[in-house]
Amino acid sequence: MAVNTTDIRCFDRYERKDVVIIGNGPSAIALSYLLSGHIPYWNGCPVSNDYLNMKLEKHVKDNSLFEQDLEFLSDGLEGRSRNPVSLLIDNLIHPDADLGANLQSKIKWRHDPLSAIDHICIGRGGIGGVWNRLTSKQLHTVSMATWMELPNYSMSIFRQKYRACRLRQATNNENTSIINDDTSLRATYDEIRSYYINYVKKHRLINYFRNGHEVVSIERVCIDAPFYDDLTQEICTPEALWEIRGYDEQTKIPFIMHAKYVVLATGIPQQITKPLGIIGEQASHSFTYTCLTDIEDIIVNKKRLTKNSKPLLIIGCGLTAIDVLLLCQQYLIPVVHVFRRAIDDHELVLNQLSATVFPEYEYIKELIKQSTTPTTSTSVEWSYQCCIQSEIISITEDGTVHIRNLRTQITTEYEISLIAKLTGAESQIPFFRSLTTNKNNGLNINPYTYECTDLENIYALGALAGDKLVRFLQGGAFACAANLFKKYRQISTDNKLSSVVTSRTRIVV
Numbered sequence: 234m235a236v237n238t239t240d241i242r243c244f245d246r247y248e249r250k251d252v253v254i255i256g257n258g259p260s261a262i263a264l265s266y267l268l269s270g271h272i273p274y275w276n277g278c279p280v281s282n283d284y285l286n287m288k289l290e291k292h293v294k295d296n297s298l299f300e301q302d303l304e305f306l307s308d309g310l311e312g313r314s315r316n317p318v319s320l321l322i323d324n325l326i327h328p329d330a331d332l333g334a335n336l337q338s339k340i341k342w343r344h345d346p347l348s349a350i351d352h353i354c355i356g357r358g359g360i361g362g363v364w365n366r367l368t369s370k371q372l373h374t375v376s377m378a379t380w381m382e383l384p385n386y387s388m389s390i391f392r393q394k395y396r397a398c399r400l401r402q403a404t405n406n407e408n409t410s411i412i413n414d415d416t417s418l419r420a421t422y423d424e425i426r427s428y429y430i431n432y433v434k435k436h437r438l439i440n441y442f443r444n445g446h447e448v449v450s451i452e453r454v455c456i457d458a459p460f461y462d463d464l465t466q467e468i469c470t471p472e473a474l475w476e477i478r479g480y481d482e483q484t485k486i487p488f489i490m491h492a493k494y495v496v497l498a499t500g501i502p503q504q505i506t507k508p509l510g511i512i513g514e515q516a517s518h519s520f521t522y523t524c525l526t527d528i529e530d531i532i533v534n535k536k537r538l539t540k541n542s543k544p545l546l547i548i549g550c551g552l553t554a555i556d557v558l559l560l561c562q563q564y565l566i567p568v569v570h571v572f573r574r575a576i577d578d579h580e581l582v583l584n585q586l587s588a589t590v591f592p593e594y595e596y597i598k599e600l601i602k603q604s605t606t607p608t609t610s611t612s613v614e615w616s617y618q619c620c621i622q623s624e625i626i627s628i629t630e631d632g633t634v635h636i637r638n639l640r641t642q643i644t645t646e647y648e649i650s651l652i653a654k655l656t657g658a659e660s661q662i663p664f665f666r667s668l669t670t671n672k673n674n675g676l677n678i679n680p681y682t683y684e685c686t687d688l689e690n691i692y693a694l695g696a697l698a699g700d701k702l703v704r705f706l707q708g709g710a711f712a713c714a715a716n717l718f719k720k721y722r723q724i725s726t727d728n729k730l731s732s733v734v735t736s737r738t739r740i741v742v
Contacts, residue, residue, distance in 0.1 A: 257444055272344075445483060
């Protein structure tokens with residue numbers, strides 16, 4: 234439905250904020266917590282990295298982490314993120330996590346309401362962003378449960394309370410069979426979704442969120458009138474602001490908001506998947522699915538796929554594709570699995586996960602190896618055929634797919650029922666066309682402030698900054714918040730200095 238956001242008669246939807254955050258997922262929630270006046274400090278406990286520990290003891294001490302030189306502190310750190318501040322904060326919040334340790338955070342928190350910065354988070358649907366749509370009680374996150382938590386709220390404590398609450402509800406309904414006493418180190422999608430909703434309530438952030446709103450454009454505008462400064466005897470042009478336009482998803486009522494700073498924390502739209510560029514791609518659109526939630530609904534709820542169905546064609550070998558494989562294995566859905574990489578390719582996500590921490594992913598890895606070895610047979614119960622280092626040539630409207638092996642150039646024909654195209658998403662920001670993404674599907678940012686290098690006063694967090702794991706996106710929120718607090722302290726200092734000699738100004742009509 235087209236919405237006329239140029240109608241400015243709705244002045245009740247016209248607002249002005251210091252900071253507007255686009256998004257309501259984990260990145261936006263973490264940043265909102267920081268901007269609402271929660272200040273991080275090092276708690277004085279040593280870290281295992283001697284170089285970082287030396288810098289903390291010598292330079293940080295009792296000062297806020299927001300006051301530190303993040304470039305200096307993060308220098309020399311290595312890990313699974315390409316952003317140095319993300320590695321720094323991860324070292325403090327999840328010490329030695331990659332070594333399998335589950336240690337206490339090295340950060341303590343102090344709440345100073347007077348330092349809070351006026352802000353609002355605008356996002357589609359409910360709190361949690363994409364996690365608000367991932368409601369599976371069966372599938373688990375690839376990250377450890379503790380890695381999914383946000384600042385100053387234990388995921389372990391939440392999960393205990395959450396499972397106890399579900400158990401009470403099931404007992405009252407006399408249906409205890411639905412409760413699975415899951416002691417897994419990884420949480421279900423539904424637990425994560427509930428955690429983020431509960432996090433906002435617990436920390437009283439709800440007034441900072443404008444949910445169920447779609448942003449359609451962000452533009453640079455100057456809304457204040459020019460003024461004449463008697464001291465300088467010059468006509469001054471007010472600073473331009475960012476104008477955010479959009480509408481309420483339910484009522485379609487448009488809104489207009491102005492802000493000095495805008496933070497893009499929208500993640501990557503899951504429905505925008507990379508096209509295959511093959512014959513018949515458009516014709517197969519009616520039976521192609523790109524969302525894990527939709528595929529789970531087809532298998533679990535609608536039961537459109539059974540063990541007697543033609544195979545489901547799974548394209549890709551990322552985390553989502555592996556989750557679909559696990560779901561199919563659980564319900565014995567026949568699968569034809571195709572991807573371009575070799576099984577020993579270090580870029581393959583299966584080769585980046587610990588076998589002890591992720592046993593089911595290791596099972597899929599071994600299954601792929603068995604499926605591609607002629608002398609080894611796979612499970613009799615579950616029909617699984619893997620085509621590694623292969624590409625799809627064409628798909629017909631009646632469900633015939635032609636797959637070519639990239640090494641042998643041999644093409645094989647398969648009859649399939651549905652397609653799960655899980656080839657990854659493209660970063661697209663339709664409401665901000667002047668921004669372009671780099672080859673890593675992120676924006677060009679200052680790695681120590683997360684401010685976009687192409688536009689002033691625009692920040693990017695989460696997937697748009699290259700941090701695709703919740704564990705690391707907190708570093709982006711820290712860097713952004715630290716930079717904003719420094720800017721506001723500078724403004725406060727300048728105002729105090731200028732108050733000594735106050736110039737008279739007159740608005741120029």
